[in-house]
Amino acid sequence: METTERYTPTLTLLSKMGVSLTAFHAEKESADFLLHRTSLELGRITSPLSYYTAEQPGLGLLHLRSGSLLYTVYPSNASCTLTGDCFLLFDCLYAHRIQVRGTAEFEIIRFSGHNLAYYHHYLDSETPFTQISTSVRQASTPHLLFGPEEINLLLCHMLLTTLLCQTVLEKTLPVKTAPAYLQAIKSEFESQYYRKYTLDELELKYKKNKYRICREFKDHFHSSPLQYLQRIRIQAAKDLLTETDLKVHEIGYEVGYENTNHFITHFKKLTGTTPSEYRARI
Secondary structure, eight states, rough: OOOHHHHHOOOOHHHHTTEEEOOOOOOHHHHHOOEEEEEEEEEEEESEEEEEEOOOOSSEEEEEEEEEEEETTTTOOOOEEEESSEEEEEEEEEEEEEESOOOOOEEEEEEEEHHHHHTTTSSSSSSOEEEOHHHHHHHHHHGGGGSOOOOOOOHHHHHHHHHHHHHHHHHHHHOOOHHHHHHHHHHHHHOOTTSSOHHHHHHHHHHOOOOHHHHHHHHHHHSSSHHHHHHHHHHHHHHHHHHHHHHHHHHHHHOOOOOOHHHHHHHHHHHHSSOOOOOOOH
């Protein structure tokens, strides 16, 4: 049996299991010069499912919104388990399998365009995928790429280019170790995100000028301290929205927002949807 025959999913069957596929068609003049999306795959799985996808040109970006899944690439059989809210960049030139043992909500965009071969070079043939780090996510805002409607091609090109360049740079540039006080601030944010913080308080506690704190924090973690804190809070809010029956204003208060409108505004800015819409979709 040919590889393409073996791994191409039956979309009619998959649609009954909760997987849908939308194709995008960029104008040739733009597609010759800009990175552009070729398809969007949406999966909302509530029972065990396993399916294969054939090798095809381009790169892919998988966004797992909730649940967990196992991603395996062929012929090397290299695999990784994804949980929670995460992104995986992968090379579509290799067939792969997605396996959901319980439940998962995920979305996959495949994209192509001029000079994409340059980025293929940085994905190893044995493990042609890489998980997108938190710092790259913060710098490139990849969630904006997953809408089912057509988006401005120049915007799409900018978002994809930023994502790919940040990923390559992270792989190739020497790792800079953050000073101990920055690591302490980051750790405090991640474990006590519900507390109220100000730059003046951080300056007093860590005995560093607040402008220095902002500059060095952004240099090492690609985000200002308070922007990083907001992202931690919103991730915690997403977990509470899916795992509890707390009301939206109660969740906002639990993760550190005294003003519900501020919570909703920040949530929509970082996720593209309101807390209520996010909970309804899940």
